[in-house]
């Protein structure tokens with residue numbers, strides 16, 4: 001008996017008993033069935049042309065899926081942020097057969113919606129403690145593949161799905177590629193805290209050296225407040241978020257900083273992800289992708305199959 005999810009998934013792939021969705025979906029990529037590992041998707045796919053930064057995100061996401069999500073991977077973690085929808089698009093493009101026995105675990109409300117809307121099978125990390133691959137975005141990534149995450153307040157679930165994964169991969173655009181964390185993501189390390197403990201943790205962080213003001217009168221250490229909502233941002237887990245910037249000397253050693261912050265009672269999780277990533281993919285404005293690998297090597301991927309030509313992007 002097919003489940004509603006199977007039916008939705010079938011319809012995504014334009015199988016014989018489903019309506020032709022090509023006309024209504026400009027990002028539709030014809031399924032390759034059966035998909036064989038390493039097989040390239042068909043050419044001449046009508047993907048929409050995107051502004052440069054969005055195009056860079058899409059390139060990174062597509063390259064990461066092509067390299068890290070193979071047929072044998074059945075439990076897949078889907079991260080959060082604006083780059084991740086392209087990850088889901090590329091996974092969907094692997095075809096019905098590739099996806100029908102897979103389960104997808106979200107890192108928050110947004111990715112849960114993405115999984116459901118794509119017609120993929122939703123699971124959770126309490127059912128699948130071991131994940132084959134998790135792909136996620138990041139706010140900034142350094143040379144050692146340490147990253148700042150939590151710009152969207154998802155870092156707790158993101159870290160659980162990163163740790164549970166055999167392979168954790170970062171996707172981002174060129175703006176996130178950095179030498180020292182805190183260079184471009186200046187608003188601070190996102191820290192999820194138990195609501196009743198926030199004032200105590202703010203005091204602790206201040207004593208640790210997080211300034212209350214940044215140059216040019218920008219806000220420093222602070223409780224993250226909602227936009228279009230009176231009061232603080234509340235995470236998917238019902239907690240508050242503190243943004244804590246630190247001086248560059250402290251940011252140079254993110255592992256030490258992570259350990260010190262994590263030890264503060266009331267802290268639930270810290271948006272510093274250290275020594276976790278297998279690889280990071282950065283989409284560039286020129287249509288290439290920079291792959292930075294765990295072993296310290298880098299690779300320039302000069303073209304990603306089935307993406308609009310560079311000339312179409314500029």
Ligand SMILES: O=C[C@H](O)[C@H](O)[C@H](O)COP(=O)(O)O
Nearest residue numbers: 081082137150151152153154
């Ligand atoms: O909490 C949010 C996450 O850590 C995101 O993965 C991160 O903020 C990056 O998001 P984006 O891809 O939109 O820059």
